[in-house]
Amino acid sequence: MGRRDxxxxxxxxxxxxxxxxxxxxxxxxxxxVRFAARRAELAQAIVSPRRGSRVDEPTAYxxxxxxxxxxxxxxxYLLTLPEAADVGAQVNAAMRAIEQHNPQxxxxxxxxxxxxxxxxxxxxxxxxxxIPASVxxxxxxxxxxxxxxxxxxxxxxxxxxxxxxxxxVKLLTEIIEPYHGRILDPxxxxxxxxxxxxxxxxxxxxxxxxxxxxxGVEKTDETGRLCRLNLAVHGLEGDIRHGGNVxxxxxxxxxxxxxxxFVLANPPFNVNAVDKERLxxxxxxxxxxxxxxxxxxxxxxxxxxxxxSALNDHGRAGFxxxxxxxxxxxxxxxxxxxxxxxxAVDVMIAVGPNMFFTVTLPCTLWFLDKGKAPxxxxxxxxxxxxxxxxxQSTVRTATxxxxxxxxxxxxxxx
Numbered sequence: 001m002g003r004r005d006x007x008x009x010x011x012x013x014x015x016x017x018x019x020x021x022x023x024x025x026x027x028x029x030x031x032x033v034r035f036a037a038r039r040a041e042l043a044q045a046i047v048s049p050r051r052g053s054r055v056d057e058p059t060a061y062x063x064x065x066x067x068x069x070x071x072x073x074x075x076x077y078l079l080t081l082p083e084a085a086d087v088g089a090q091v092n093a094a095m096r097a098i099e100q101h102n103p104q105x106x107x108x109x110x111x112x113x114x115x116x117x118x119x120x121x122x123x124x125x126x127x128x129x130x131i132p133a134s135v136x137x138x139x140x141x142x143x144x145x146x147x148x149x150x151x152x153x154x155x156x157x158x159x160x161x162x163x164x165x166x167x168x169v170k171l172l173t174e175i176i177e178p179y180h181g182r183i184l185d186p187x188x189x190x191x192x193x194x195x196x197x198x199x200x201x202x203x204x205x206x207x208x209x210x211x212x213x214x215x216g217v218e219k220t221d222e223t224g225r226l227c228r229l230n231l232a233v234h235g236l237e238g239d240i241r242h243g244g245n246v247x248x249x250x251x252x253x254x255x256x257x258x259x260x261x262f263v264l265a266n267p268p269f270n271v272n273a274v275d276k277e278r279l280x281x282x283x284x285x286x287x288x289x290x291x292x293x294x295x296x297x298x299x300x301x302x303x304x305x306x307x308x309s310a311l312n313d314h315g316r317a318g319f320x321x322x323x324x325x326x327x328x329x330x331x332x333x334x335x336x337x338x339x340x341x342x343x344a345v346d347v348m349i350a351v352g353p354n355m356f357f358t359v360t361l362p363c364t365l366w367f368l369d370k371g372k373a374p375x376x377x378x379x380x381x382x383x384x385x386x387x388x389x390x391x392q393s394t395v396r397t398a399t400x401x402x403x404x405x406x407x408x409x410x411x412x413x414x
Contacts, residue, residue, distance in 0.1 A: 181261030
């Protein structure tokens with residue numbers, strides 16, 4: 001990350017100003033590799049006398065799940081631009097051209113490259129070009145995820161809101177096993193839950209784009225765009241609702257109740273000041289909050305019920321939750337008793353501290369399964385104490401700026 005630190009030191013830009021553009025160029029490098037491969041296939045195909053060559057036909061790329069890139073939007077074109085050509089304006093134009101030819105990316109790509117000097121932007125293009133075109137599909141995704149995680153760490157709390165460590169996400173997916181079906185993340189952030197679910201499917205020799213229908217909700221417009229870009233990097237599409245008109249508690253843009261095979265999420269913990277009056281019509285059997293509203297000013301059990309109610313009769317959920325939700329008293333205890341009586345609680349895993357970039361407190365991983373076997377199996381819950389099962393991958397420096405541990409799950413590896 002020395003190169004990233006150089007941009008931070010020499011550009012005068014804040015992390016939130018340069019992280020998006022850098023991720024955008026990594027995305028473009030990835031998109032051009034796939035575009036070039038598809039273009040070569042089309043060039044070698046037998047040309048129809050009626051239709052002619054399809055090498056410049058966007059639909060021929062879209063049919064193969066590949067983004068179409070106009071000549072002025074290709075990475076190699078931008079790489080060879082002279083500094084006098086106003087490189088920032090040219091890259092912004094390239095991003096607009098990509099959105100024009102690929103509607104699923106409308107309004108998603110960064111267009112703030114004018115913040116970079118031409119010299120700095122040329123250097124950045126050169127460094128990104130050093131990612132070998134020969135690396136496989138998954139390698140590009142992992143490079144993207146690496147930068148996403150590092151920027152989350154650098155940006156502090158803001159970044160931590162949209163990034164869940166891959167080791168946690170991998171464990172969630174390995175346990176709920178999302179082989180096929182509709183998957184929802186009502187607090188989707190940058191989309192890591194979807195990407196890992198797709199990777200799980202691919203590891204079992206299936207096509208994620210064909211097996212998974214992806215739906216997400218993200219209240220922050222900037223992060224929602226990042227999620228859609230992350231999906232595109234991995235060759236995925238999804239229905240991601242985000243922006244000022246979406247609020248996780250009051251709105252249900254996907255009409256989620258009873259509709260999903262899988263729910264994966266890492267919601268914000270201990271949220272206060274939710275307007276319970278606006279939720280009263282959503283309370284009751286078959287609704288978003290089937291067990292009732294907690295009088296306490298804490299949204300943890302609102303989230304838990306949102307996950308539960310979104311599942312169909314055989315649906316499974318895996319999510320991260322504050323430890324306090326596992327032993328909360330008063331009205332929350334009553335809600336928890338109703339949840340246990342529903343026989344949907346399947347597995348509880350206690351995780352140690354320092355697993356997240358911005359939160360040092362320990363957390364618990366919850367797993368629900370509405371399709372559990374009948375009693376006696378249906379009346380059991382597996383508890384796993386994994387607070388001391390991990391491999392430390394990053395240590396705190398003298399300034400306390402780098403502290404992270406990598407969880408090594410006992411199922412599925414790390």
